Amino acid sequence: MMVENAFREIKNLIKLRPIYHYHEQRVRAHVFICVLVYLFEQWLAVLHRRYIEGETAKAKAILDPELRNEALAEINTRRRTSRLFSHQ
Numbered sequence: 001m002m003v004e005n006a007f008r009e010i011k012n013l014i015k016l017r018p019i020y021h022y023h024e025q026r027v028r029a030h031v032f033i034c035v036l037v038y039l040f041e042q043w044l045a046v047l048h049r050r051y052i053e054g055e056t057a058k059a060k061a062i063l064d065p066e067l068r069n070e071a072l073a074e075i076n077t078r079r080r081t082s083r084l085f086s087h088q
Contacts, residue, residue, distance in 0.1 A: 006038045052079060 021027045052075060059071035 003035075003038060006041070007034055010034070010037060010041075048080060 019030065021030055055075050055078075056072065059068060059075055062068040062071055
C-alpha cells in the first residue's frame with residue numbers, strides 16, 4: 001500500500017498523465033523505474049533524517065540554554081520531506 005501511495009504521489013507531483021503500455025517489456029521497464037524512484041526517495045529521506053538527528057544531538061550538547069534553543073529552532077526549519085523539496 002505504501003508503494004502504491006508513493007507512485008500516486010510521484011505521478012501527481014510531476015503531473016504525469018496516464019501512460020498506457022501495450023508490451024510487457026515496457027510495462028516492466030516502467031515499473032522498474034518507478035521502484036527505483038521510490039527507493040531513491042526513501043534513501044534520501046533516511047540520509048536527511050540521519051543528518052537532522054546528528055545536528056540535533058550537537059545542538060543539545062550546547063550548554064547555554066538560549067543558544068541551544070536557537071540552534072534547535074534553526075534545525076527544525078531544515079526538516080524536509082520529498083514533498084517539501086519539490087515545492088521550493
